[in-house]
């Protein structure tokens with residue numbers, strides 16, 4: 001009986017450990033989901049600002065379609081791995097993963113780098 005109690009104890013302990021591990025993984029996934037939501041909201045906001053600026057300047061939807069076609073012909077496509085600029089101070093890649101709009105900070109030297117859509121150098 002004592003042996004069986006010890007077996008049950010170990011089984012319950014392993015179940016609790018597995019449950020704790022699942023909770024940790026779920027917490028990491030929730031953090032990633034929040035990060036993606038922030039990034040998406042930032043993009044939607046930037047597009048809204050640019051769209052309204054363009055419309056106020058008299059740009060038409062046909063102009064936008066024509067420009068998209070031109071950009072696609074230059075090889076730009078939607079890429080889930082992100083956009084970056086080269087840091088003007090240290091030359092390292094600065095990724096646009098922050099919640100700030102139109103700027104990011106170089107993780108190597110701390111330089112604040114403008115990240116306006118027209119400034120983005122490359123797609124990874």
Ligand SMILES: [Zn+2]
Nearest residue numbers: 087090106109
């Ligand atoms: Zn830098």
